[in-house]
Amino acid sequence: QQPVQSPQAVILREGEDAVINCSSSKALYSVHWYRQKHGEAPVFLMILLKGGEQKGHEKISASFNEKKQQSSLYLTASQLSYSGTYFCGTEGAQKLVFGQGTRLTINP
Amino acid sequence: DAMVIQNPRYQVTQFGKPVTLSCSQTLNHNVMYWYQQKSSQAPKLLFHYYDKDFNNEADTPDNFQSRRPNTSFCFLDIRSPGLGDAAMYLCATSRDRGRAGPLNTQYFGPGTRLTVL
Numbered sequence: 424q425q426p427v428q429s430p431q432a433v434i435l436r437e438g439e440d441a442v443i444n445c446s447s448s449k450a451l452y453s454v455h456w457y458r459q460k461h462g463e464a465p466v467f468l469m470i471l472l473k474g475g476e477q478k479g480h481e482k483i484s485a486s487f488n489e490k491k492q493q494s495s496l497y498l499t500a501s502q503l504s505y506s507g508t509y510f511c512g513t514e515g516a517q518k519l520v521f522g523q524g525t526r527l528t529i530n531p
Numbered sequence: 532d533a534m535v536i537q538n539p540r541y542q543v544t545q546f547g548k549p550v551t552l553s554c555s556q557t558l559n560h561n562v563m564y565w566y567q568q569k570s571s572q573a574p575k576l577l578f579h580y581y582d583k584d585f586n587n588e589a590d591t592p593d594n595f596q597s598r599r600p601n602t603s604f605c606f607l608d609i610r611s612p613g614l615g616d617a618a619m620y621l622c623a624t625s626r627d628r629g630r631a632g633p634l635n636t637q638y639f640g641p642g643t644r645l646t647v648l
Contacts, residue, residue, distance in 0.1 A: 452630045455637075464621055464639035465574065472632055510573060512637075514630050517586060518564075519637060521573045 424448050426513045428522035435501050435529050443496040443525045445511030454487055454494035455512040455519060458505075465510060468496075501529050534558070535640035537622050543646045544612050552607040552643045554622030562628045563605040564637065565597060566621040574621055580605060581628055609645075617647045 426447045433441050445454060453472045457465040471487035471494055482499045498505055506529045512519035535556045544550040554563065562581050566574035578587045580599045594616070596608040609616055619642045627634035 453632050453635070455635070457637075464642050465637075467636050467638065470633055470636060514632075514635055517581075517629050518576060518579060519635060524573050526571075 424515075425520055426454075426511055426522040428509075428511060428525045430525060431523070432526040433528070435527070437503055437529055437531055438500050441498045441501060441527060443498075443509050443511075443527070445494045445496070445513070445522055447492045447513050449492070449513075451487070451489060451492050451494070452514045454485075455514075456485055456494075456496055457510045457512065457521075458507045459510065459524075460507040468509075498527070501527075503529050503531065505529055535622060535624055535638055537620075537640035537643050539643060540641060541644050541646070543648060544609075545648050546614065547611045550609050550612055550645065552609075552620050552622075552645070554605045554607070554640055555603050556622075556624045556638075556640075557603070558624055558626075558638060559602065560624035560626050560638075561602075562625045563599060564621075564623040564625075565595075565605070565607050566623065567616075568619045568621055568642075577607070579628070612645070612647045614647050617645055619644050 426445050429444045455470050456468040459465040485496045487494045508524045508526045510524050511522045538553045564579040565577045568574045577591045594610050599605045621642045622640040623637040625637045
């Protein structure tokens with residue numbers, strides 16, 4: 424079952440904050456976050472495991488709410504380099520199942 | 532540096548002419564994946580190998596085949612490419628699969644962009 428990401432697209436000005444959500448209808452064991460810049464391959468950002476922990480990468484952090492079966496990615500004081508499409512991935516029986524992606528555009 | 536390499540980066544083929552895409556890894560990971568990604572869409576998993584065990588996705592057309600002759604290499608064969616097969620093809624690896632937490636993290640190659648004329 425594919426996780427659902429929201430919003431589908433975000434446009435920000437440099438320095439603004441954004442939140443990207445990833446929700447699943449199934450119980451989550453972990454959530455992986457990736458970023459893909461235009462014309463490039465997805466790059467792993469971080470993994471969130473059960474327990475509601477938060478992790479960080481640069482000024483990007485994420486949380487995992489096991490009860491809500493949801494993870495959120497927080498981008499603080501966004502930089503131009505944060506532009507791209509963000510995918511969450513949830514663990515299925517034999518593979519990661521990726522959400523449909525959230526396109527983030529940062530304007531100067 | 533350990534990495535995932537794909538060749539070629541760009542491939543142009545003619546309608547119906549077989550094509551092979553190559554992926555190699557120096558991570559010594561057990562799992563290798565092939566994804567198809569079309570513009571503005573999420574990567575779509577075609578199949579994966581866990582070691583020598585081949586796992587096909589139910590909706591992957593028969594036109595797509597794969598080979599993994601050893602741990603390091605994996606090939607994607609498109610037997611008769613159609614116009615709808617034009618896409619970015621991504622190879623990825625992970626140490627493990629399923630509910631494996633960090634071991635499930637996938638590392639992607641740069642991709643091969645396939646054009647079908």
